[in-house]
Amino acid sequence: MLINPYKIKITIIGGAGHIGLPLGILFADKGVNVTLYDKNYYAVKKINNCQLPFMEDKGKELLKKNKKRIFATTNKNSISKSDIIIVCIGTPVKDNKPDLFYFFKLFKEIKNLLRPDQLLIIRSSIYPGTCKKIHQFLGKKFTNISYCPERVVQGKSISELPKLPQVISGISGRSIIASKTLFKLICKKIIITSILEAELIKLFSNAWRYINFSISNEFYMICENLGVDFNRLRKNMINGYERNKNIPTAGFAAGPCLYKDTTQLNAFLKKSFRLGSVSTKINQGLPNFIYKKLILKFKDQLKSMTIGILGLTFKSDIDDLRDSLALELLKLLKKHKLNVIFSDEYASLKKNVSKEKLISKSDIIIIGSPHTIYKKLIIPKNKYLVDIWSFFE
Ligand SMILES: NC(=O)c1ccc[n+]([C@@H]2O[C@H](COP(=O)([O-])OP(=O)(O)OC[C@H]3O[C@@H](n4cnc5c(N)ncnc54)[C@H](O)[C@@H]3O)[C@@H](O)[C@H]2O)c1
Numbered sequence: 001m002l003i004n005p006y007k008i009k010i011t012i013i014g015g016a017g018h019i020g021l022p023l024g025i026l027f028a029d030k031g032v033n034v035t036l037y038d039k040n041y042y043a044v045k046k047i048n049n050c051q052l053p054f055m056e057d058k059g060k061e062l063l064k065k066n067k068k069r070i071f072a073t074t075n076k077n078s079i080s081k082s083d084i085i086i087v088c089i090g091t092p093v094k095d096n097k098p099d100l101f102y103f104f105k106l107f108k109e110i111k112n113l114l115r116p117d118q119l120l121i122i123r124s125s126i127y128p129g130t131c132k133k134i135h136q137f138l139g140k141k142f143t144n145i146s147y148c149p150e151r152v153v154q155g156k157s158i159s160e161l162p163k164l165p166q167v168i169s170g171i172s173g174r175s176i177i178a179s180k181t182l183f184k185l186i187c188k189k190i191i192i193t194s195i196l197e198a199e200l201i202k203l204f205s206n207a208w209r210y211i212n213f214s215i216s217n218e219f220y221m222i223c224e225n226l227g228v229d230f231n232r233l234r235k236n237m238i239n240g241y242e243r244n245k246n247i248p249t250a251g252f253a254a255g256p257c258l259y260k261d262t263t264q265l266n267a268f269l270k271k272s273f274r275l276g277s278v279s280t281k282i283n284q285g286l287p288n289f290i291y292k293k294l295i296l297k298f299k300d301q302l303k304s305m306t307i308g309i310l311g312l313t314f315k316s317d318i319d320d321l322r323d324s325l326a327l328e329l330l331k332l333l334k335k336h337k338l339n340v341i342f343s344d345e346y347a348s349l350k351k352n353v354s355k356e357k358l359i360s361k362s363d364i365i366i367i368g369s370p371h372t373i374y375k376k377l378i379i380p381k382n383k384y385l386v387d388i389w390s391f392f393e
Helices: 020-029 041-048 059-065 101-113 130-138 173-184 195-226 230-238 255-268 274-284 286-304 325-335 355-361 372-376
Strands: 009-013 033-037 070-073 084-087 119-122 145-147 166-170 190-192 306-310 339-343 364-367 384-386
Touching: 009 020, 020 033, 020 059, 020 070, 041 070, 101 130, 119 130, 119 173, 130 145, 130 195, 145 173, 145 195, 166 173, 166 195, 173 190, 195 230, 195 255, 195 274, 195 286, 255 274, 274 286, 274 325, 286 325, 286 364, 286 384, 306 325, 306 355, 325 339, 339 355
Parallel strands: 009 033, 009 084, 033 070, 084 119, 119 145, 166 190, 306 339, 306 364, 364 384
Antiparallel strands: 145 166
16 A cells, blocks of 8 residues: 555544544644544534644644644544544543443444545554454454554644654554555654554553552652651652662652553453552552541641642643542542632633632642643742642752
């Protein structure tokens, strides 16, 4: 399958999402005609008005620049008119298991629009063995199926994708060659693997990061219990000692990728992924640890105090609340009937207060998500600050 970027048409399914949209913009920037098919009518409308439905560095400018070659729609018929179809829809977990119901439902919905001569690329993060199942579902003739996982950091796709190596795997040699030709348009380096290896590379990459964060989170909890400042200790551990330099700060390790992919891997391994189970317990346990520490410190007084959570998104400088532990902490404090307020100008939530108001009204301030814009804030000395991230040093 030869690819001429000026002639081929691509449809990205889930094209208005965090992964589909930047990918589409980058292909359009290389001269490819891109259709973004998505069920989200509001996001589709925004994109066609050159607006982004979420925060993505440098996305808006590049979308505007390539307006002629990129079109978003809620009509799936573009699939049958395309040479290449890339699937980027979400693959959530539910009750600690991957919920692939909607993923397979999509294939049922589009089966009659697919042809064996098209190239079908799966880009969503999937449970190992899913590509094989899709191949079985579509039938033997459909050998042009590839799995090309996405490994960007959310919000930075436009700058990261051209720098990251792209892992490519496929059912047939033809699908691998075609996917390689396609991704060479936007990526410098291509790595070819088997499908199972690609599925594992994707999940291991996120599980590895998640486990690393859990080590710092456990160290943080140990230090807190011993009355030691982990952030100062961490700096002294690293100071002049190269072997320790990669130890991350503590913080809410969450979001739709790290936690989710570790959970997918654990479910695939029938709960025998020991490091996965332990790291999940540590990371997900952080909100409860903070709550218990507050109870221990302030006892009955806590009920009359105001707790402010500064930043609610699952990580800094984005507007995404999916699987956010800061949000979990908010729910937990509310469940215990504590007076809690929150501020996050990126996340659209009712009852949001300004960061300035949060600081003046709260007795206790917890950094939920360390947005860069908070760097200039001054937290008065009479406020009790919970800064797991070492944000304010
Ligand atoms: N967000 C990340 O940083 C990141 C990084 C690497 C991999 N991934 C993986 O990429 C996949 C997509 O993640 P995301 O963050 O972009 O999710 P997302 O929710 O932002 O985007 C998914 C999009 O798919 C659309 N959609 C869902 N079902 C559809 C259907 N049947 N037909 C058409 N459109 C449909 C949704 O409306 C949404 O716009 C997931 O598997 C995720 O694990 C995400």
